[in-house]
Amino acid sequence: MQLEFPDGAKRDYDPGVTSRAVAEGISPSLAKRAALVRLDGQLRDLDRPLETGGRIEFLMRDDPVVLETIRHDASHVMAEAVQELFPGTQVTIGPAIEDGFYYDFARDTPFSLDDLPKIEQRMREIVDRDEKITREVWDRDEAIAHFEAIGERYKAEIIRDLPEGETITLYRQGEWKDLCLGPHLPSTKMVGKAFKLTKLAGAYWRGDHRNAQLQRIYGTAWASQADLDAYLLRVEEAEKRDHRKIGRAMDLFHMQEEGKGMVFWHPKGWTLWRTLEAYMRRRLDAAGYVEVKTPQVLDRSFWEKSGHWEKYRPNMFVCETEEGEVLSLKPMNCPGHVQIFDVGQRSYRELPIRMAEFGACHRYEPSGSLHGLMRVRGFTQDDAHIFCREDQIEAETERFIRLTRMIHKDLGMDTDHIALATRPPVRAGSDAFWDKAEGTLLSASRKAGVEPVIAEGDGAFYAPKLDFIVKDAIGRTWTCGTLQLDYVLPERLGAEYVAEDGSKQRPVMLHRAILGSFERFIGIMIENYAGAFPLWLAPVQVVVATITSDAESYAREAAERLRSAGLRVEGDYRNEKINYKVREHSLAKVPVIAVVGRKEAENGQLALRRLGSDGQEVVSLEAAAQLLSGEALAPDLRGEA
RNA sequence: GCCGGUUUAGCUCAGCUGGUAGAGCAGCGGUUUUGUAAACCGAAGGUCGGGGGUUCGAGUCCCUCAACCGGCGCCA
Numbered sequence: 001m002q003l004e005f006p007d008g009a010k011r012d013y014d015p016g017v018t019s020r021a022v023a024e025g026i027s028p029s030l031a032k033r034a035a036l037v038r039l040d041g042q043l044r045d046l047d048r049p050l051e052t053g054g055r056i057e058f059l060m061r062d063d064p065v066v067l068e069t070i071r072h073d074a075s076h077v078m079a080e081a082v083q084e085l086f087p088g089t090q091v092t093i094g095p096a097i098e099d100g101f102y103y104d105f106a107r108d109t110p111f112s113l114d115d116l117p118k119i120e121q122r123m124r125e126i127v128d129r130d131e132k133i134t135r136e137v138w139d140r141d142e143a144i145a146h147f148e149a150i151g152e153r154y155k156a157e158i159i160r161d162l163p164e165g166e167t168i169t170l171y172r173q174g175e176w177k178d179l180c181l182g183p184h185l186p187s188t189k190m191v192g193k194a195f196k197l198t199k200l201a202g203a204y205w206r207g208d209h210r211n212a213q214l215q216r217i218y219g220t221a222w223a224s225q226a227d228l229d230a231y232l233l234r235v236e237e238a239e240k241r242d243h244r245k246i247g248r249a250m251d252l253f254h255m256q257e258e259g260k261g262m263v264f265w266h267p268k269g270w271t272l273w274r275t276l277e278a279y280m281r282r283r284l285d286a287a288g289y290v291e292v293k294t295p296q297v298l299d300r301s302f303w304e305k306s307g308h309w310e311k312y313r314p315n316m317f318v319c320e321t322e323e324g325e326v327l328s329l330k331p332m333n334c335p336g337h338v339q340i341f342d343v344g345q346r347s348y349r350e351l352p353i354r355m356a357e358f359g360a361c362h363r364y365e366p367s368g369s370l371h372g373l374m375r376v377r378g379f380t381q382d383d384a385h386i387f388c389r390e391d392q393i394e395a396e397t398e399r400f401i402r403l404t405r406m407i408h409k410d411l412g413m414d415t416d417h418i419a420l421a422t423r424p425p426v427r428a429g430s431d432a433f434w435d436k437a438e439g440t441l442l443s444a445s446r447k448a449g450v451e452p453v454i455a456e457g458d459g460a461f462y463a464p465k466l467d468f469i470v471k472d473a474i475g476r477t478w479t480c481g482t483l484q485l486d487y488v489l490p491e492r493l494g495a496e497y498v499a500e501d502g503s504k505q506r507p508v509m510l511h512r513a514i515l516g517s518f519e520r521f522i523g524i525m526i527e528n529y530a531g532a533f534p535l536w537l538a539p540v541q542v543v544v545a546t547i548t549s550d551a552e553s554y555a556r557e558a559a560e561r562l563r564s565a566g567l568r569v570e571g572d573y574r575n576e577k578i579n580y581k582v583r584e585h586s587l588a589k590v591p592v593i594a595v596v597g598r599k600e601a602e603n604g605q606l607a608l609r610r611l612g613s614d615g616q617e618v619v620s621l622e623a624a625a626q627l628l629s630g631e632a633l634a635p636d637l638r639g640e641a
Numbered sequence: 642g643c644c645g646g647u648u649u650a651g652c653u654c655a656g657c658u659g660g661u662a663g664a665g666c667a668g669c670g671g672u673u674u675u676g677u678a679a680a681c682c683g684a685a686g687g688u689c690g691g692g693g694g695u696u697c698g699a700g701u702c703c704c705u706c707a708a709c710c711g712g713c714g715c716c717a
């Protein structure tokens with residue numbers, strides 16, 4: 001058989017030769033340093049015999065591709081360590097994940113955090129043992145019998161569920177064996193010691209909450225200690241951006257026990273909200289939306305009609321009056337919007353109707369899923385429903401994609417990608433219906449200049465949807481914005497319009513949101529900007545800070561002038577040193593500090609200091625008012641003057 | 642909802658194997674009038690998350706409830 005090397009050289013070998021032997025033939029140091037091989041694009045173990053020729057490439061330990069294998073192997077080393085330390089623990093699965101790995105174990109007594117250092121220590125020993133990792137092909141029944149005999153019933157179950165005829169491979173390292181597809185590094189030594197066990201968690205067997213709960217141990221692993229340190233630093237930096245921390249420090253909002261999942265917005269946080277809402281309202285007005293407001297609480301019979309009572313009841317806040325009336329806080333705005341659509345007779349000429357609401361909704365989310373502003377029980381959606389004819393879906397979708405991308409950009413978020421969630425396995429509607437619906441969303445995306453990533457099977461059971469995934473300043477992605485087709489609700493609630501030919505027709509509804517909820521989006525913005533909002537969004541835009549009390553009356557006058565220019569201004573006239581004030585307002589992420597000393601007071605000036613720079617520009621009060629009020633315009637208002 | 646962890650002053654956190662709570666910052670009072678990231682002095686501030694138990698004695702040990710944090714699940 002013939003092997004072709006990356007440099008184009010071709011050489012003949014006998015079938016059955018291992019990659020390692022091939023490497024040794026080239027240079028002993030290559031064989032020593034190689035971690036994996038790639039044969040015709042497929043990763044393989046170094047010691048696995050080559051049966052066929054092909055393009056071969058040796059991958060060194062520092063190759064990014066190998067990193068995933070290091071993590072996978074680290075999970076195996078961890079499993080070996082755990083089974084040595086805690087006999088009777090069963091193994092299940094342990095894959096590499098982003099930045100690390102985990103392994104799920106079945107054990108009666110739970111692990112405690114104190115166990116992690118012990119496990120880490122044993123892992124280091126296993127790395128030092130330099131155990132050879134070898135691949136073995138087993139007979140299916142023998143493999144099942146083997147795992148059952150040693151009490152590994154989860155492994156046995158995995159093999160049983162593999163399709164007949166699948167090659168069963170076990171990997172052996174030292175005394176320890178695991179069912180695994182591979183590939184793996186040649187020895188535990190190559191895993192290295194740049195790993196750390198990070199957290200414990202419960203996880204359901206096969207991800208199904210009806211199954212047994214296993215114990216998951218998470219770890220992170222890297223090719224070098226430097227990479228591990230860099231990662232840990234990155235995690236630390238991300239923690240500093242935590243919106244809950246910044247929200248407290250900047251006095252934006254708080255939450256308390258009596259209202260879990262409910263937000264108390266403080267004056268500064270609410271200023272941020274109002275600024276965002278005003279911006280959104282202008283954008284929606286300009287995009288041809290009409291805004292409405294629908295009731296917060298509606299009778300049970302209404303939710304029965306909409307179908308929510310049957311399907312969504314566990315998530316609804318239901319209340320009962322003294323008279324025994326049963327009502328629910330709205331969990332969604334859509335049924336309310338259909339009520340407005342349903343009043344009077346609609347004509348095809350009116351369509352599309354783009355009906356928007358900053359709709360406050362309440363959902364009884366499970367306690368374990370609550371998370372700061374990101375997942376709450378009381379929230380306000382930037383919701384809208386587009387009622388349109390079938391033939392308008394594509395154009396409306398395209399308009400929406402363009403609008404959404406513009407707004408995300410204005411708010412400091414780059415679009416990472418748009419996902420087209422297609423038909424799920426269990427669904428309503430014919431294949432022809434799905435073909436058409438998915439096709440419409442796809443072609444609309446392309447017309448808007450976007451090629452969506454297909455999220456196979458992620459659609460709702462009645463129609464496909466588009467999700468907008470944005471990327472923040474530190475590379476994390478968030479789903480913000482969605483467009484969902486709906487033929488069902490108009491039907492249920494009897495929405496219709498009179499068509500050109502006089503017949504009654506059902507409109508299609510497009511559910512759509514750009515931010516998602518204000519709460520969550522503001523949380524994301526806080527983390528994206530790390531609290532340092534651009535001038536137009538900052539709750540406090542300027543602090544006028546005095547150096548001496550002599551300058552106070554001028555400073556008050558200056559603050560008033562800036563306010564009259566539309567800026568959000570605070571005055572700091574305290575008896576403190578300017579260093580102290582600068583530090584405090586800088587930490588509070590105030591974009592502009594206007595320093596006023598004797599000089600400025602005498603000359604009618606301000607010394608402007610911008611957040612993030614230590615220079616100053618001294619300008620006249622009038623010029624400062626002009627300059628800053630211009631800079632503080634929202635993105636949609638710029639360039640009009 | 643499930644698993645693990647946390648809960649001490651407004652905030653950030655100490656408090657060893659049980660002996661009766663402490664620091665820094667903020668806030669308050671005073672001194673200082675200051676030129677771009679922390680001036681100085683002083684007084685005050687706590688049902689140690691709630692409830693129950695063990696003990697002569699509990700912030701510390703046990704039980705229980707809650708909230709929060711990290712995951713899992715959920716998010717028609």
